[in-house]
Amino acid sequence: MHRTKVRIVEDALDANNTIARANRDDFDRAGVAVVNLMSAPGAGKTSLLERVIAGLRAGVLEGDVQGSADADRIAALHVPVTQINTDPGFGGECHLDANMVRSAIPDLPLDDIDLLVIENVGNLVCPAEFRVGEDVRVMVSSIAEGEDKPLKYPLMFRTCDLVLVNKVDLLAHVDFDLDKYLYNLEAVHPGVERLLVSARTGEGVDEWREWLARVPERRRAVA
Amino acid sequence: MHRTKVRIVEDALDANNTIARANRDDFDRAGVAVVNLMSAPGAGKTSLLERVIAGLRAGVLEGDVQGSADADRIAALHVPVTQINTDPGFGGECHLDANMVRSAIPDLPLDDIDLLVIENVGNLVCPAEFRVGEDVRVMVSSIAEGEDKPLKYPLMFRTCDLVLVNKVDLLAHVDFDLDKYLYNLEAVHPGVERLLVSARTGEGVDEWREWLARVPERRRAVA
Numbered sequence: 001m002h003r004t005k006v007r008i009v010e011d012a013l014d015a016n017n018t019i020a021r022a023n024r025d026d027f028d029r030a031g032v033a034v035v036n037l038m039s040a041p042g043a044g045k046t047s048l049l050e051r052v053i054a055g056l057r058a059g060v061l062e063g064d065v066q067g068s069a070d071a072d073r074i075a076a077l078h079v080p081v082t083q084i085n086t087d088p089g090f091g092g093e094c095h096l097d098a099n100m101v102r103s104a105i106p107d108l109p110l111d112d113i114d115l116l117v118i119e120n121v122g123n124l125v126c127p128a129e130f131r132v133g134e135d136v137r138v139m140v141s142s143i144a145e146g147e148d149k150p151l152k153y154p155l156m157f158r159t160c161d162l163v164l165v166n167k168v169d170l171l172a173h174v175d176f177d178l179d180k181y182l183y184n185l186e187a188v189h190p191g192v193e194r195l196l197v198s199a200r201t202g203e204g205v206d207e208w209r210e211w212l213a214r215v216p217e218r219r220r221a222v223a
Numbered sequence: 224m225h226r227t228k229v230r231i232v233e234d235a236l237d238a239n240n241t242i243a244r245a246n247r248d249d250f251d252r253a254g255v256a257v258v259n260l261m262s263a264p265g266a267g268k269t270s271l272l273e274r275v276i277a278g279l280r281a282g283v284l285e286g287d288v289q290g291s292a293d294a295d296r297i298a299a300l301h302v303p304v305t306q307i308n309t310d311p312g313f314g315g316e317c318h319l320d321a322n323m324v325r326s327a328i329p330d331l332p333l334d335d336i337d338l339l340v341i342e343n344v345g346n347l348v349c350p351a352e353f354r355v356g357e358d359v360r361v362m363v364s365s366i367a368e369g370e371d372k373p374l375k376y377p378l379m380f381r382t383c384d385l386v387l388v389n390k391v392d393l394l395a396h397v398d399f400d401l402d403k404y405l406y407n408l409e410a411v412h413p414g415v416e417r418l419l420v421s422a423r424t425g426e427g428v429d430e431w432r433e434w435l436a437r438v439p440e441r442r443r444a445v446a
Contacts, residue, residue, distance in 0.1 A: 041263040041347050041376065042368025065348060067374055092378060094317055094348035122375070123346055124264050125288060125317035144367035144390065145265025151290055152345070153264065155315060167367065173396045175423060200398060 016130050019098035023105065023133025030110035033219040034118065035212070036132055038156065039140035040149075041122035044166040046070040047199035048140060049117060052209035053079050058115040061104055065092035065121060080109045086121060095126035101133060114216040124153035128160075135219050136161040143167050144174060147181035150188040157188045162195065162211060169198040239353050242321035246328065246356025253333035256442040257341065258435070259355055261379065262363035263372075264345030267389040269293040270422035271363060272340060275432040276302050281338040284327055288315035288344060303332045309344060318349035324356060337439040347376035351383075358442050359384040366390050367397060370404035373411040380408060385416045385434060392421040 027034050039045050050073060053060065059080040062071040071083040082104050086093035093100075101118065108116065118134065120127040137160040141149060144167055150157040157163065163185060171178065185194065195211065197204030250257050262268050273296060276283065282303040285294040289310045297304040305327050309316035316323075324341065331339065341357065343350040360383040364372060367390055373380040380386065386408065394401065408417065418434065420427030 040265065040345070042365070042372055064375060066377060069371055069374065092348050092352075092376075094346065121348065122263070123317065123348060125315050125344065125346060126349075129315075142265070142367065144365065144393070148292055149265055151292065152287060153315075154289055170367070170393065170396055173393060 013129065016098045019102055020131035020133045023098055023102055024135075026105055027110070027116065027133055027135075031220075032110050032113055032116050033136075033216040034116045034132075034134045035215060036118050036120060036127075036134035036137045037140070038120045038124075038127045038137065038160070039122060040124045040142070040145060043122070043140040043142040043145065044164075044199045045119050045122070045140050046073055048164060048166060048197065048205075048208065049074065049119065050077065051199055051202065051205045052212055053077060053117065055209060056115055056213055057113055058117060058212075059109055059113040061101065061108065061116060061118045063096040063100070063119060063121050065094075070119065080113065082107045094121055094123045095130055096120050096132055097130045098132050115212070117212075124149070124156045128153075128156040136215055138162045138164060140164045140166050143176045143178070143181070144170055147177050147184060150181070150184040154188045157185060157192070160189070160192065162193045163189075164204075164208060165194055165196045166199060168196045168203060169201045236352065239321045242325055243354035243356045246321055246325055247358075249328055250333070250339065250356055250358075254443075255333050255336055255339050256359075256439040257339045257355075257357045258438060259341050259343060259350075259357035259360045260363070261343045261347075261350045261360065261383070262345060263347045263365070263368060266345070266363040266365040266368065267387075267422045268342050268345070268363050269296055271387060271389060271420065271428075271431065272297065272342065273300065274422055274425065274428045275435055276300060276340065278432060279338055279436055280336055281340060281435075282332055282336040284324065284331065284339060284341045286319040286323070286342060286344050288317075293342065303336065305330045317344055317346045318353055319343050319355055320353045321355050338435070340435075347372070347379045351376075351379040359438055361385045361387060363387045363389050366393060366399045366401070366404070370400050370407060373404070373407040377411045380411045380415070383412070383415065385418065386412075387427075387431060388417055388419045389422060391419045391426060392424045 054077045071081045074081040139160040277300045283297045294304045294306040362383040
Protein backbone atom coordinates (compact mmCIF):
# COMPACT_ATOMS: atom_id res chain seq x y z
CA MET A 1 0.00 0.00 0.00
CA HIS A 2 2.76 2.40 0.99
CA ARG A 3 4.66 1.63 -2.19
CA THR A 4 1.61 2.54 -4.26
CA LYS A 5 1.17 5.84 -2.45
CA VAL A 6 4.75 6.91 -3.05
CA ARG A 7 4.45 6.07 -6.70
CA ILE A 8 1.42 8.32 -7.18
CA VAL A 9 3.20 11.19 -5.51
CA GLU A 10 6.29 10.75 -7.65
CA ASP A 11 4.10 10.89 -10.74
CA ALA A 12 2.52 14.12 -9.53
CA LEU A 13 5.93 15.67 -8.92
CA ASP A 14 7.13 14.41 -12.28
CA ALA A 15 4.22 16.13 -14.03
CA ASN A 16 4.98 19.27 -12.06
CA ASN A 17 8.61 19.20 -13.16
CA THR A 18 7.56 18.86 -16.81
CA ILE A 19 5.40 21.97 -16.55
CA ALA A 20 8.10 23.81 -14.57
CA ARG A 21 10.52 23.20 -17.45
CA ALA A 22 7.96 24.58 -19.91
CA ASN A 23 7.60 27.70 -17.74
CA ARG A 24 11.35 28.04 -17.59
CA ASP A 25 11.60 27.83 -21.38
CA ASP A 26 9.03 30.62 -21.71
CA PHE A 27 10.87 32.80 -19.20
CA ASP A 28 14.20 32.10 -20.94
CA ARG A 29 12.80 33.04 -24.34
CA ALA A 30 11.56 36.33 -22.85
CA GLY A 31 14.94 36.90 -21.15
CA VAL A 32 13.33 37.11 -17.71
CA ALA A 33 15.08 35.78 -14.61
CA VAL A 34 12.77 34.27 -12.01
CA VAL A 35 13.02 34.16 -8.21
CA ASN A 36 10.84 31.85 -6.11
CA LEU A 37 10.47 33.68 -2.76
CA MET A 38 9.36 31.50 0.14
CA SER A 39 8.92 31.64 3.92
CA ALA A 40 6.66 30.78 6.84
CA PRO A 41 3.57 33.01 7.30
CA GLY A 42 4.50 36.48 8.46
CA ALA A 43 8.27 36.14 8.09
CA GLY A 44 8.43 39.30 5.96
CA LYS A 45 8.44 38.33 2.25
CA THR A 46 6.27 41.25 1.14
CA SER A 47 7.93 43.77 3.43
CA LEU A 48 11.36 42.83 2.12
CA LEU A 49 10.10 43.08 -1.47
CA GLU A 50 8.58 46.51 -0.79
CA ARG A 51 12.01 47.68 0.33
CA VAL A 52 13.78 46.85 -2.96
CA ILE A 53 11.47 46.05 -5.85
CA ALA A 54 10.69 49.55 -7.17
CA GLY A 55 14.35 50.12 -8.05
CA LEU A 56 14.47 47.11 -10.36
CA ARG A 57 12.94 46.35 -13.78
CA ALA A 58 10.78 43.72 -12.16
CA GLY A 59 7.32 42.27 -11.83
CA VAL A 60 5.74 40.25 -9.03
CA LEU A 61 3.49 37.21 -9.06
CA GLU A 62 1.68 36.95 -5.72
CA GLY A 63 0.50 33.58 -4.41
CA ASP A 64 -1.99 33.58 -1.55
CA VAL A 65 -4.70 31.28 -0.30
CA GLN A 66 -7.13 34.18 -0.28
CA GLY A 67 -7.19 37.95 -0.72
CA SER A 68 -4.90 40.41 -2.50
CA ALA A 69 -3.48 42.47 0.37
CA ASP A 70 0.15 41.80 -0.62
CA ALA A 71 -0.53 42.46 -4.30
CA ASP A 72 -2.13 45.79 -3.36
CA ARG A 73 1.01 46.74 -1.39
CA ILE A 74 3.24 45.96 -4.38
CA ALA A 75 0.90 47.68 -6.88
CA ALA A 76 1.06 50.84 -4.74
CA LEU A 77 4.75 51.01 -5.70
CA HIS A 78 3.78 51.05 -9.42
CA VAL A 79 5.32 47.62 -9.90
CA PRO A 80 3.38 45.26 -12.21
CA VAL A 81 1.77 42.56 -10.11
CA THR A 82 -0.39 39.51 -10.82
CA GLN A 83 -2.36 37.61 -8.17
CA ILE A 84 -2.92 33.87 -7.91
CA ASN A 85 -5.37 32.71 -5.24
CA THR A 86 -5.15 29.02 -4.36
CA ASP A 87 -8.47 28.74 -2.51
CA PRO A 88 -10.39 27.10 -5.38
CA GLY A 89 -8.33 24.05 -4.37
CA PHE A 90 -9.65 22.17 -1.34
CA GLY A 91 -10.03 24.98 1.18
CA GLY A 92 -6.79 26.45 -0.05
CA GLU A 93 -3.68 24.90 -1.56
CA CYS A 94 -0.67 25.42 0.69
CA HIS A 95 1.81 26.11 -2.12
CA LEU A 96 2.13 27.24 -5.72
CA ASP A 97 2.77 24.56 -8.30
CA ALA A 98 4.10 24.87 -11.84
CA ASN A 99 0.65 24.64 -13.39
CA MET A 100 -0.72 27.54 -11.33
CA VAL A 101 2.24 29.66 -12.44
CA ARG A 102 1.72 28.49 -16.04
CA SER A 103 -1.88 29.69 -15.95
CA ALA A 104 -0.65 33.16 -14.97
CA ILE A 105 2.03 33.50 -17.69
CA PRO A 106 -0.31 35.10 -20.28
CA ASP A 107 -1.02 37.87 -17.76
CA LEU A 108 2.64 38.61 -17.02
CA PRO A 109 4.31 41.63 -18.74
CA LEU A 110 7.38 39.57 -19.70
CA ASP A 111 8.49 42.05 -22.40
CA ASP A 112 8.69 44.87 -19.88
CA ILE A 113 10.70 43.20 -17.13
CA ASP A 114 14.08 41.53 -16.55
CA LEU A 115 13.12 39.93 -13.29
CA LEU A 116 10.02 38.16 -11.99
CA VAL A 117 9.63 37.51 -8.27
CA ILE A 118 7.12 34.81 -7.43
CA GLU A 119 5.97 35.26 -3.84
CA ASN A 120 4.87 31.81 -2.73
CA VAL A 121 2.22 30.89 -0.15
CA GLY A 122 3.53 31.22 3.42
CA ASN A 123 4.59 27.67 4.34
CA LEU A 124 7.92 25.98 5.09
CA VAL A 125 7.00 22.50 3.80
CA CYS A 126 5.30 21.98 0.43
CA PRO A 127 6.48 25.06 -1.51
CA ALA A 128 9.99 23.52 -1.40
CA GLU A 129 8.64 20.41 -3.18
CA PHE A 130 7.35 22.17 -6.27
CA ARG A 131 9.60 23.79 -8.85
CA VAL A 132 7.65 26.48 -10.69
CA GLY A 133 10.23 27.42 -13.35
CA GLU A 134 12.49 29.60 -11.21
CA ASP A 135 16.21 30.31 -11.68
CA VAL A 136 16.86 30.80 -7.97
CA ARG A 137 15.12 30.27 -4.66
CA VAL A 138 15.22 32.78 -1.83
CA MET A 139 13.77 32.08 1.59
CA VAL A 140 13.00 34.50 4.38
CA SER A 141 13.63 33.13 7.86
CA SER A 142 12.43 35.32 10.74
CA ILE A 143 14.46 35.17 13.94
CA ALA A 144 11.15 35.32 15.84
CA GLU A 145 10.58 31.72 14.72
CA GLY A 146 13.49 30.34 16.74
CA GLU A 147 16.90 28.91 15.93
CA ASP A 148 15.70 25.30 15.40
CA LYS A 149 13.86 25.94 12.12
CA PRO A 150 16.60 24.70 9.70
CA LEU A 151 16.52 21.35 11.52
CA LYS A 152 12.71 21.11 11.46
CA TYR A 153 12.13 22.12 7.83
CA PRO A 154 15.36 20.92 6.21
CA LEU A 155 14.18 20.64 2.60
CA MET A 156 13.24 24.32 2.44
CA PHE A 157 16.58 25.45 3.86
CA ARG A 158 18.51 22.93 1.73
CA THR A 159 17.02 23.90 -1.64
CA CYS A 160 17.35 27.68 -1.42
CA ASP A 161 20.13 29.82 -2.89
CA LEU A 162 19.86 32.65 -0.36
CA VAL A 163 18.52 32.86 3.20
CA LEU A 164 17.33 36.29 4.31
CA VAL A 165 17.56 36.18 8.11
CA ASN A 166 14.91 38.80 8.84
CA LYS A 167 13.76 40.82 11.89
CA VAL A 168 17.29 41.10 13.27
CA ASP A 169 16.10 44.33 14.95
CA LEU A 170 14.38 41.98 17.45
CA LEU A 171 17.61 40.20 18.47
CA ALA A 172 17.76 42.11 21.76
CA HIS A 173 14.14 41.24 22.58
CA VAL A 174 13.83 37.50 21.89
CA ASP A 175 15.55 34.37 23.17
CA PHE A 176 17.29 33.67 19.89
CA ASP A 177 20.88 32.43 19.71
CA LEU A 178 22.16 33.64 16.33
CA ASP A 179 25.32 31.51 16.48
CA LYS A 180 23.24 28.41 17.14
CA TYR A 181 20.90 29.29 14.26
CA LEU A 182 23.82 29.76 11.85
CA TYR A 183 25.31 26.48 13.08
CA ASN A 184 22.00 24.71 12.36
CA LEU A 185 21.75 26.39 8.96
CA GLU A 186 25.31 25.33 8.10
CA ALA A 187 24.52 21.75 9.16
CA VAL A 188 21.54 21.60 6.78
CA HIS A 189 22.93 23.62 3.86
CA PRO A 190 26.71 24.13 4.12
CA GLY A 191 27.93 27.39 2.61
CA VAL A 192 24.52 28.73 1.60
CA GLU A 193 24.51 32.51 1.10
CA ARG A 194 22.79 34.41 3.90
CA LEU A 195 22.09 38.05 4.68
CA LEU A 196 21.06 39.48 8.05
CA VAL A 197 18.27 41.95 7.34
CA SER A 198 15.48 43.96 8.89
CA ALA A 199 12.59 45.09 6.74
CA ARG A 200 11.66 47.39 9.64
CA THR A 201 14.96 49.27 10.13
CA GLY A 202 16.41 48.76 6.66
CA GLU A 203 19.47 46.88 7.91
CA GLY A 204 20.93 44.72 5.14
CA VAL A 205 18.38 45.94 2.61
CA ASP A 206 21.01 47.43 0.26
CA GLU A 207 22.81 44.08 0.11
CA TRP A 208 19.49 42.33 -0.57
CA ARG A 209 18.71 44.76 -3.43
CA GLU A 210 22.18 44.18 -4.92
CA TRP A 211 21.80 40.40 -4.67
CA LEU A 212 18.42 40.56 -6.42
CA ALA A 213 19.72 42.93 -9.11
CA ARG A 214 22.46 40.40 -9.96
CA VAL A 215 19.97 37.58 -10.66
CA PRO A 216 19.27 38.64 -14.28
CA GLU A 217 23.03 39.04 -14.90
CA ARG A 218 23.68 35.56 -13.55
CA ARG A 219 20.98 34.11 -15.76
CA ARG A 220 22.50 35.76 -18.84
CA ALA A 221 25.93 34.45 -17.87
CA VAL A 222 24.55 30.90 -17.75
CA ALA A 223 22.49 31.25 -20.96
CA MET B 224 -10.75 18.46 -15.60
CA HIS B 225 -11.12 20.81 -12.66
CA ARG B 226 -14.31 19.06 -11.59
CA THR B 227 -12.52 15.71 -11.53
CA LYS B 228 -9.70 17.07 -9.41
CA VAL B 229 -12.04 18.47 -6.78
CA ARG B 230 -13.90 15.20 -6.61
CA ILE B 231 -10.74 13.24 -5.79
CA VAL B 232 -9.90 15.64 -3.01
CA GLU B 233 -13.37 15.40 -1.51
CA ASP B 234 -13.00 11.65 -1.44
CA ALA B 235 -9.66 11.96 0.35
CA LEU B 236 -11.18 14.26 2.97
CA ASP B 237 -14.16 11.95 3.33
CA ALA B 238 -11.85 9.00 4.06
CA ASN B 239 -9.98 11.17 6.53
CA ASN B 240 -13.20 12.06 8.33
CA THR B 241 -14.14 8.40 8.61
CA ILE B 242 -10.83 7.61 10.30
CA ALA B 243 -11.06 10.72 12.47
CA ARG B 244 -14.42 9.47 13.79
CA ALA B 245 -12.86 6.09 14.59
CA ASN B 246 -10.06 7.86 16.49
CA ARG B 247 -12.62 9.92 18.35
CA ASP B 248 -14.54 6.78 19.33
CA ASP B 249 -11.33 5.26 20.74
CA PHE B 250 -10.53 8.42 22.69
CA ASP B 251 -14.11 8.60 23.99
CA ARG B 252 -14.03 4.99 25.17
CA ALA B 253 -10.81 5.73 27.04
CA GLY B 254 -12.29 8.92 28.51
CA VAL B 255 -9.53 11.06 27.02
CA ALA B 256 -10.19 14.59 25.76
CA VAL B 257 -8.13 15.61 22.75
CA VAL B 258 -6.75 18.98 21.70
CA ASN B 259 -5.40 19.63 18.18
CA LEU B 260 -2.77 22.36 18.65
CA MET B 261 -1.82 24.23 15.49
CA SER B 262 0.18 27.27 14.35
CA ALA B 263 2.67 28.59 11.81
CA PRO B 264 6.29 27.47 12.28
CA GLY B 265 7.88 29.03 15.35
CA ALA B 266 4.74 30.65 16.77
CA GLY B 267 5.32 28.99 20.16
CA LYS B 268 3.25 25.79 20.38
CA THR B 269 5.89 23.79 22.27
CA SER B 270 6.92 26.69 24.50
CA LEU B 271 3.31 27.28 25.53
CA LEU B 272 2.86 23.56 26.21
CA GLU B 273 6.03 23.46 28.33
CA ARG B 274 4.54 26.20 30.49
CA VAL B 275 1.41 24.25 31.44
CA ILE B 276 1.50 20.58 30.58
CA ALA B 277 3.29 19.16 33.64
CA GLY B 278 0.47 20.28 35.93
CA LEU B 279 -2.14 18.25 34.05
CA ARG B 280 -2.83 14.51 33.71
CA ALA B 281 -1.88 14.74 30.07
CA GLY B 282 0.11 13.21 27.24
CA VAL B 283 1.45 14.76 24.06
CA LEU B 284 1.58 13.49 20.48
CA GLU B 285 4.21 15.43 18.54
CA GLY B 286 3.92 15.87 14.78
CA ASP B 287 7.00 17.06 12.89
CA VAL B 288 8.38 16.67 9.41
CA GLN B 289 11.69 15.54 10.87
CA GLY B 290 13.45 15.25 14.21
CA SER B 291 12.24 14.95 17.79
CA ALA B 292 13.46 18.21 19.36
CA ASP B 293 10.00 19.19 20.61
CA ALA B 294 9.26 15.70 21.94
CA ASP B 295 12.55 15.80 23.85
CA ARG B 296 11.54 19.11 25.45
CA ILE B 297 8.20 17.65 26.58
CA ALA B 298 9.76 14.37 27.77
CA ALA B 299 12.17 16.37 29.95
CA LEU B 300 9.08 17.44 31.95
CA HIS B 301 8.26 13.73 32.62
CA VAL B 302 5.14 14.00 30.46
CA PRO B 303 4.41 10.97 28.24
CA VAL B 304 5.13 11.88 24.63
CA THR B 305 4.89 10.06 21.30
CA GLN B 306 6.51 11.28 18.08
CA ILE B 307 5.13 11.12 14.55
CA ASN B 308 7.50 12.13 11.75
CA THR B 309 5.83 12.89 8.44
CA ASP B 310 8.94 12.78 6.25
CA PRO B 311 8.31 9.30 4.79
CA GLY B 312 5.65 11.13 2.75
CA PHE B 313 6.94 13.02 -0.29
CA GLY B 314 9.74 15.04 1.27
CA GLY B 315 7.58 15.68 4.30
CA GLU B 316 3.82 15.93 4.72
CA CYS B 317 2.80 19.42 5.81
CA HIS B 318 0.10 18.29 8.27
CA LEU B 319 -1.09 15.40 10.39
CA ASP B 320 -4.03 13.43 9.08
CA ALA B 321 -6.37 11.08 10.91
CA ASN B 322 -4.58 7.97 9.68
CA MET B 323 -1.20 9.13 11.00
CA VAL B 324 -2.78 9.72 14.41
CA ARG B 325 -4.54 6.35 14.18
CA SER B 326 -1.19 4.62 13.65
CA ALA B 327 0.07 6.19 16.89
CA ILE B 328 -2.91 5.23 19.09
CA PRO B 329 -1.46 1.85 20.20
CA ASP B 330 1.55 3.73 21.57
CA LEU B 331 -0.48 6.25 23.58
CA PRO B 332 -0.92 5.70 27.34
CA LEU B 333 -4.66 6.38 27.16
CA ASP B 334 -5.38 4.70 30.51
CA ASP B 335 -3.02 7.05 32.34
CA ILE B 336 -4.19 10.40 30.98
CA ASP B 337 -7.32 12.57 30.83
CA LEU B 338 -6.04 14.85 28.12
CA LEU B 339 -4.06 14.32 24.91
CA VAL B 340 -2.53 17.30 23.15
CA ILE B 341 -1.67 16.67 19.50
CA GLU B 342 0.94 19.20 18.39
CA ASN B 343 0.48 19.48 14.65
CA VAL B 344 3.09 20.33 11.98
CA GLY B 345 3.78 24.08 11.82
CA ASN B 346 1.57 25.30 8.96
CA LEU B 347 -1.46 27.60 8.72
CA VAL B 348 -3.09 25.92 5.71
CA CYS B 349 -3.51 22.14 5.49
CA PRO B 350 -3.67 21.17 9.19
CA ALA B 351 -7.01 23.01 9.33
CA GLU B 352 -8.36 20.72 6.59
CA PHE B 353 -7.79 17.46 8.40
CA ARG B 354 -9.74 16.43 11.49
CA VAL B 355 -7.72 13.91 13.48
CA GLY B 356 -10.30 12.96 16.15
CA GLU B 357 -9.97 16.04 18.37
CA ASP B 358 -12.57 17.53 20.72
CA VAL B 359 -11.24 21.06 20.38
CA ARG B 360 -8.80 23.01 18.25
CA VAL B 361 -6.38 25.55 19.64
CA MET B 362 -4.20 27.74 17.47
CA VAL B 363 -1.21 29.82 18.43
CA SER B 364 -0.89 33.10 16.54
CA SER B 365 2.34 35.02 17.10
CA ILE B 366 2.11 38.80 16.94
CA ALA B 367 5.46 38.76 15.12
CA GLU B 368 3.58 37.40 12.09
CA GLY B 369 1.56 40.59 11.58
CA GLU B 370 -2.06 41.60 12.04
CA ASP B 371 -3.22 40.43 8.59
CA LYS B 372 -2.93 36.69 9.26
CA PRO B 373 -6.63 35.97 10.05
CA LEU B 374 -7.52 37.40 6.62
CA LYS B 375 -4.82 35.41 4.80
CA TYR B 376 -5.41 32.01 6.44
CA PRO B 377 -9.12 32.22 7.26
CA LEU B 378 -9.92 28.52 7.51
CA MET B 379 -7.40 28.00 10.32
CA PHE B 380 -8.73 30.94 12.33
CA ARG B 381 -12.36 30.03 11.58
CA THR B 382 -12.19 26.41 12.72
CA CYS B 383 -10.40 26.85 16.05
CA ASP B 384 -12.01 27.07 19.49
CA LEU B 385 -9.29 29.18 21.09
CA VAL B 386 -6.68 31.57 19.71
CA LEU B 387 -3.56 32.01 21.83
CA VAL B 388 -2.17 35.39 20.78
CA ASN B 389 1.45 34.75 21.69
CA LYS B 390 4.63 36.83 22.07
CA VAL B 391 2.72 39.84 23.44
CA ASP B 392 5.97 40.77 25.22
CA LEU B 393 7.13 41.96 21.77
CA LEU B 394 4.25 44.43 21.33
CA ALA B 395 6.52 47.39 22.11
CA HIS B 396 9.13 46.24 19.59
CA VAL B 397 7.15 45.39 16.43
CA ASP B 398 4.81 47.29 14.11
CA PHE B 399 1.74 45.32 15.17
CA ASP B 400 -1.64 46.97 15.70
CA LEU B 401 -3.41 44.74 18.24
CA ASP B 402 -6.79 46.41 17.72
CA LYS B 403 -6.54 45.85 13.97
CA TYR B 404 -5.56 42.21 14.53
CA LEU B 405 -8.54 41.62 16.87
CA TYR B 406 -10.81 43.35 14.34
CA ASN B 407 -9.54 41.00 11.61
CA LEU B 408 -9.95 37.99 13.90
CA GLU B 409 -13.51 39.02 14.74
CA ALA B 410 -14.30 39.43 11.03
CA VAL B 411 -13.15 35.88 10.30
CA HIS B 412 -14.40 34.13 13.46
CA PRO B 413 -16.86 36.29 15.44
CA GLY B 414 -16.74 35.70 19.18
CA VAL B 415 -13.93 33.13 19.16
CA GLU B 416 -12.21 32.81 22.54
CA ARG B 417 -8.76 34.38 22.66
CA LEU B 418 -6.05 34.80 25.28
CA LEU B 419 -3.14 37.23 25.13
CA VAL B 420 -0.09 35.26 26.26
CA SER B 421 3.69 35.23 26.35
CA ALA B 422 5.51 31.94 26.70
CA ARG B 423 8.60 34.04 27.45
CA THR B 424 7.30 36.19 30.35
CA GLY B 425 4.47 33.93 31.51
CA GLU B 426 1.78 36.52 30.83
CA GLY B 427 -1.60 34.82 30.38
CA VAL B 428 -0.15 31.38 31.05
CA ASP B 429 -2.35 30.74 34.12
CA GLU B 430 -5.47 31.43 32.05
CA TRP B 431 -4.17 29.11 29.32
CA ARG B 432 -3.56 26.33 31.88
CA GLU B 433 -7.09 26.78 33.29
CA TRP B 434 -8.62 26.69 29.82
CA LEU B 435 -6.77 23.49 29.01
CA ALA B 436 -7.68 21.89 32.35
CA ARG B 437 -11.37 22.48 31.58
CA VAL B 438 -11.25 20.54 28.28
CA PRO B 439 -11.73 17.09 29.93
CA GLU B 440 -14.61 18.48 32.04
CA ARG B 441 -16.28 19.88 28.95
CA ARG B 442 -15.93 16.56 27.18
CA ARG B 443 -17.55 14.73 30.09
CA ALA B 444 -20.40 17.27 30.18
CA VAL B 445 -21.11 16.58 26.50
CA ALA B 446 -20.75 12.79 26.85
